[in-house]
Amino acid sequence: MPSDPEYARQALATWDGFPVHREPRPIVLTAMGVRALDRLMADSQWRSLFHAPGVPESDLPPEIAPAAVDYCRDVQSGAQRPLANIIRANGPFATDRGTRELPAWMMHPDNRRWPFIALDPDFERRMAWRPPGVQAVHHEESVLANDGRTLTFRFIGTPTQYADYDAEVYETDTAVLVKPVEVDLDGDGIRLDYAEEREVVVRLAAPLGNRVLIHTGHGPGTPTFGSPITVLTPTGRGA
Incomplete structure (x- = not known):
């Protein structure tokens, strides 16, 4: 079975063809909540x-x-x-x-x-542009700070009383993927997944710019693998 980094590389590879330098930037549709x-x-x-x-x-x-x-x-x-x-x-x-x-x-x-x-x-x-076969699925909106590199990544995870989160960040010239990593707080193995909105703050190696923030959706082989995520600024407008 591929490792998490390999899954990340596979997901990012679906966006290798994204015309990141095209003006105007292509529209990337996501799912309306x-x-x-x-x-x-x-x-x-x-x-x-x-x-x-x-x-x-x-x-x-x-x-x-x-x-x-x-x-x-x-x-x-x-x-x-x-x-x-x-x-x-x-x-x-x-x-x-x-x-x-x-x-x-x-x-x-x-x-x-x-x-x-x-x-x-x-x-x-x-x-508009999207990789062939990739479907959008609703995901919590993330927020990009004014510096263009500090990203507050929001997701649904284990409640705060049971776990904290770190994050792994994977980047290419066209896309960024953030993978939250759960840190058990009490050591008893309790997991109540998909129960609470959580967030992690990460700093990108380069400004997000026109790149697309994505996630692994329901995993490799599914239409949501590599699905795009909405990124807003602190004012609530698009990044």
């Missing part, structure tokens, strides 16, 4: 978008049409329902540098808590 979606739907101005006149169903790009059709199915029976009002507007997307308003196709069916939001396929082809 439930809390963010709830805040979104509490915004009356945002919800009013879905009452505006829509566009014809025939305009829906073929790349996203199947997902839109599936999204409008009845949640109980799975029966097909007509598409909801299709809106073309800038919509919110989670990226590795914070939430951004980007060209989108959107609907909000009556039987759904949150809207359907799909990035415009042509815009995604031109402006």
Whole structure:
């Protein structure tokens, strides 16, 4: 079985092709958390978008049409329902540098808590980048200090009364991976994983810059291996 450093190298290698020096920097999409979606739907101005006149169903790009059709199915029976009002507007997307308003196709069916939001396929082809086969999965947001090198890495781990954490940091020219390392405090072997938000503070060997912060997700061989993480500044804006 590969060692942790080998896992880190494998994950980092998935981002070797990231065009880190391209201007503007390519958009790296991450997963929108439930809390963010709830805040979104509490915004009356945002919800009013879905009452505006829509566009014809025939305009829906073929790349996203199947997902839109599936999204409008009845949640109980799975029966097909007509598409909801299709809106073309800038919509919110989670990226590795914070939430951004980007060209989108959107609907909000009556039987759904949150809207359907799909990035415009042509815009995604031109402006976004992600390694083939890698999927985004929600992860706690990390914070980069104003010096560009001090990173507060947040994650879900063992509660503070049972363990402390150190960290191992792996870096390439295109990506950074932080691996929290658990330090047992009481020596009795108790582990309550995934129970509390924790954080470790690390100093990078070089400024993060345009590089992508990633994690190992569900491990090698899974679509989340090498998944990107959102990095914010102390003001809450993208790094």
